[in-house]
């Protein structure tokens with residue numbers, strides 16, 4: 001059986017001197033794809049790991065995986081972006097972002113497994129990739145355009161202004177290059193051009209790569225866009241097996257609109273939330289209640305299609321935080337317009353979703369406003385209207401009014417205003433680690449918060465969270481029985497993950513510090529690094545740890561991941577081997593952060609996590625007196641001493657030095673990373 005999944009070359013681009021190089025992908029196949037390869041390239045080609053994210057030497061990689069472009073379910077169209085970030089605080093760690101759509105597939109059809117960009121252009125450029133031919137194009141005429149306008153202009157330039165119902169020639173011969181497809185473009189908007197730390201990348205309508213500030217980094221590189229179009233294909237080792245997997249997965253674990261295994265109890269937003277666990281198409285768009293025709297859509301090759309398109313053309317494809325971004329306005333049309341403006345300007349919704357309410361709190365406290373300590377002439381009295389958010393977003397993109405400070409992100413703006421210490425201590429600014437907005441409660445859902453703190457960013461991996469938190473929450477909120485008991489839940493998770501011990505999913509006061517929890521946290525990091533970030537299985541779809549569509553509630557994980565990998569690449573690996581590959585990738589990252597200045601002393605949460613108790617019910621499985629139930633976990637804080645002890649045991653589990661958190665020679669040697677240990681030693685940062 002042939003090895004498949006790769007098209008064989010990674011495009012390396014030096015923007016400073018406008019040169020390119022083709023790196024054989026085979027040199028990096030041991031890292032899988034996506035984050036694994038992007039990180040390994042960074043290790044090899046950025047000798048000084050301590051540079052700032054804005055430094056031209058920072059290398060930003062846009063990587064695909066063997067699965068991309070193959071039809072592998074919910075793994076065909078995602079792209080992983082890596083490089084030193086500019087969003088985190090206090091240090092911009094080496095980090096990652098990810099966006100969906102079709103860009104990664106199109107890049108492979110154009111002949112490349114990834115694009116790694118280093119240097120900076122002295123004038124605005126965009127990169128044009130057409131069937132293996134790469135050109136640097138003048139972006140002067142695109143500078144200032146928003147993300148949607150930019151893509152439309154590039155489509156016209158590349159295709160010769162063809163009507164998109166027609167064929168056009170992407171290549172020189174009719175048979176090798178005719179297509180009706182539009183180029184896939186990832187680009188930045190005005191916020192990225194202004195090098196704001198909360199600028200995102202945007203592709204097609206609503207596929208954003210927000211975290212890390214990669215939009216601002218591309219702005220610093222004077223790189224407006226990368227466009228790719230190809231009419232080639234991706235070798236797949238066993239296409240018939242892959243097709244069988246697709247059909248079977250859809251049949252067994254997908255949502256059957258004609259005969260759903262679980263009836264939706266409601267219409268409107270309740271339906272959207274219920275769909276999280278039924279896999280109902282369109283569930284991730286939180287504007288189900290928009291009073292206009294709409295239909296589900298998804299990233300290329302997805303078996304869930306969680307997004308929505310609306311007749312108005314507004315907010316198309318936007319999911320999760322974008323959908324909630326302007327919920328402050330009760331008017332759906334205003335919400336959709338605000339989301340669309342956010343996309344067009346290229347601003348990361350997640351830095352602002354609570355950021356704008358934080359600013360509004362400062363206004364209500366008399367700290368922010370005209371002539372106040374933080375001067376702003378924006379119409380704060382009109383907060384919750386479209387008119388207000390329109391002005392705030394433009395102020396950020398243009399660097400006017402309070403936007404001049406907010407271009408550094410909300411966290412750094414708070415630092416500049418002298419508010420940071422007080423507001424993260426009280427939780428008014430609820431950013432538990434590295435300046436990232438709180439996503440799920442860090443005092444409770446600790447596989448998320450511990451993983452984020454021991455890593456580089458808010459982890460944003462939902463495969464566990466859909467079950468342990470959302471399932472009991474949504475069913476309770478809608479007044480229907482949980483799909484299965486807490487006891488069954490933890491059995492399913494223990495088995496599917498391979499952790500084996502149901503106590504890994506005990507979120508009680510004791511459970512969050514216990515050894516089984518640490519094993520679950522470690523599993524989460526290793527699974528995430530390999531399957532989600534390097535194989536590019538979408539985190540909204542994978543892992544499938546449980547199911548409401550099967551009799552025994554067993555999900556598709558880990559059987560389907562392994563089968564997909566084999567069908568695409570032709571290589572047999574065990575699930576345990578895949579987790580070990582994830583551990584290797586995670587440990588190389590740990591070494592990079594160590595070189596950047598990471599130390600145990602920095603891995604502490606913001607004050608409010610330890611000092612301010614939770615007040616709202618937060619559903620999670622808990623074990624009390626030997627019995628499992630879904631607890632509501634009120635009045636919870638993290639205990640500093642217990643967390644420090646937990647940290648020590650986690651470091652030991654991962655093979656890191658317990659006094660510093662730095663990787664050790666023994667731990668790295670076990671993973672075949674002796675050269676990494678040598679580099680740490682040379683820099684006086686090898687754990688003992």
Ligand code: SF4
Pocket residue numbers: 074075100101284297298299302303304305306307538539540541
């Ligand atoms: S689940 Fe949603 S975000 Fe993930 S690949 Fe499918 S459509 Fe894209």
